[in-house]
């Protein structure tokens with residue numbers, strides 16, 4: 001350490017900042033768009049808005065700019081997901097598309113594992129029903 005060392009880089013910076021998160025989320029939504037269970041849940045006429053919301057949330061979570069909360073308030077993710085029917089099938093589909101998107105980034109293994117571990121835990125926490133997809 002020398003006096004010229006800045007603060008330790010955030011995870012957001014380590015993975016490549018905004019460009020990386022936007023690439024991740026756009027790739028993820030390509031998968032969602034082709035998924036018959038998930039697509040109907042998403043706002044057809046506002047996919048750019050949905051891309052922005054998930055990108056900004058993840059950037060904020062990992063130490064990037066706090067724009068998500070400036071515009072959307074406290075995330076309250078479980079509450080915001082209440083209107084959607086998230087059973088284990090929906091969760092596994094969501095995770096499948098996210099897994100492909102994460103892998104497409106080809107991050108260093110430790111960074112990839114850190115990101116994936118969080119996404120997997122968060123997705124399990126978002127399940128709000130065990131009823132079959134209606």
Ligand code: HEM
Nearest residue numbers: 041042050053054057072080084086090091094122123126
């Ligand atoms: C487990 C399966 C999941 C399903 C089926 C699901 C589905 C959805 C849907 C349909 C929306 C509305 C799209 C929009 O208009 O923004 C949404 C929003 C969102 N989701 Fe998920 N989601 C899941 C898991 C997650 C996880 C694990 C995270 C975080 C790591 C997450 C973060 C978000 C965020 C930040 C928003 C926007 C909230 C807002 O500001 O309104 N979701 N999700």
